[in-house]
Amino acid sequence: MxxxxxxxxxxxxxxxxxxxxxxxxxxxxxxxxxxxxxxxDHRRQLPAEDPDGRSLVISCGAALHQLQFAARALGWTSEVARTPRGDDPTLLAEVTFERGPASSQPVNDLAALRRRCTDRRRFTSWPVPDDILERLAGEARTWSAAALPITDLVSRFRLELLSNEATMLRESDPVAVGEQTAWVDRSDHDGVPLKVLPRVEQNAPPEDRRNRFGPGLVPETRTPVDGGDGVIVLGGRGDETADWLRTGEALSALWLRATRDGLSVVPLSLPVEIESIRFAMAESVLEGAFLPHLAVRIGWQAIGRTGLPRTPRRALDTVLLA
Ligand SMILES: Cc1cc2nc3c(=O)[nH]c(=O)nc-3n(C[C@H](O)[C@H](O)[C@H](O)COP(=O)(O)O)c2cc1C
Incomplete structure (x- = not known):
């Protein structure tokens, strides 16, 4: 059909x-x-923060997963040819649809897809159990990416140090800072609106200021943080477009599963944006198991919190090629 x-x-x-x-x-x-x-769409690449286009391809991989996920919910199977390229280097994937069985819970699946968002407000101090993190990492691995929950204290500490170092290095790079600032409250169809970024108390401790975009307008909780956030590092054995695309699909699969489980996910790309930190992370946190492409923080938002407004999207006709 x-x-x-x-x-x-x-x-x-x-x-x-x-x-x-x-x-x-x-x-x-x-x-x-x-x-x-x-x-x-390389016109939308971030030259200072993402010179190799890794985050760009991961973002496209996430969209590729959501395409397949939505198709399944509506009763279509997807066959995906990844990076077929040919004479077009921008072509990342070709998806062919056939009529098939719908997912077992199509309404819930589509609701999760619509509900998923980046909620940067502080998580509660309830720890995310290791078996939940392992299950989320397992979901990511089914998309052929590498995924590792960072649960032991030494690795967590090393990652925290590298993350802080990345923040300091980034703050001393005015071009990258300017680029990031240009994407905050940018327009009614792209960028990160202030109305989804948490407000930060004037005298907040440094760990509460770690949202890379700086303070926004959303009221923040005063619940103390005890560093109980879960962390999963995603990556691959390779560092090519095809590997990044897989990481993006894995990111979306993990995120939608976490959303259905009531968990919140926030990507942490600064430590992998700076190559020296990324390689230090591969060595000292992952012990050479794979190359990190992105880390994510995972935690529980307080029950009864108001939802965040949606971030805007470009109109469909502007992203469709004739
Ligand atoms: C590859 C990638 C890297 C990201 N890095 C960060 C990050 O370092 N910090 C952050 O707060 N959000 C990060 N995000 C989340 C985006 O800012 C977010 O997805 C975007 O603003 C759209 O908002 P939404 O997720 O609520 O739909 C990242 C997302 C992707 C796909």
Whole structure:
């Protein structure tokens, strides 16, 4: 059965709910019958913070996962050719759809996709049990990425030190700081709005100021943090476009599973944006097991907290190629 154009457009629109670095939404799509092609939009790459385009491709990988996830919820199977490229270096994936069984809980799945967001407010101090972190890492691994929960104290401490070092190095790089600032409260269709960033108390301790974007408008809790956040590092054996795309798919799979479990996920890309820190992390935190592409913090938000407003998205017709 061929896929109606309206369904293909709906799937792409749902896929565009995906997280992306600084909400750059660096993707373009082409619909062709039962096939949807995903292209990288390098005009939206961050030259200072993401010179190799790793975060850009991870963002596209997350959208690729959400496309497949939405298709499954609506009763379509997806066959994906990753990085087929040919003579087009921007082509990241070709997805062919066939009619198939819908997921067992389509309504819940689509609701999770819409509900997923980056909630940077402080997590509660309830620890995330190791077996939950392991299950989330397992979800990521089914997408052929490497994923490791960082649970032992020494590795956690090393990661914390590297993360702090990354923050200091970044603060001394005015070009990168300027680039990041340009994506805060940028427009009604992209960037990170102030209305989703937590407000920070004037005399807050340094660990409460770690949101890379600086203070925003969302009231913050006074609950003390005890460093109980879960952390998972995602990566791969390689450092090529195909590896980053897999990491993006794994990121989205992990995030949607966490959302359905009531957990909050916040990516932590600063430590992997600075190459010297990224390699130190590979050595001292991962002990050479794989190359880190992104870390995520995972925790519980306080029960009964108000939801955050949605971050904006580009209009569907501006991301569709003719
Ligand atoms: C590759 C990647 C890196 C990201 N890095 C960070 C980060 O370092 N800090 C942060 O607060 N959010 C980070 N984010 C989250 C984005 O800012 C967020 O997805 C985007 O603003 C859209 O908002 P939403 O996730 O609420 O839909 C990252 C997302 C991706 C996909």
């Amino acid at each position: 061929s896929m109606p154009m309206t369904t293909a457009r709906r799937l792409v629109e749902l896929a565009c709910n995906a997280p992306s670095v600084h909400n750059t939404q660096p993707w373009l799509w082409r619909i062709d019958g039962n096939q949807v092609r995903l292209h990288a």
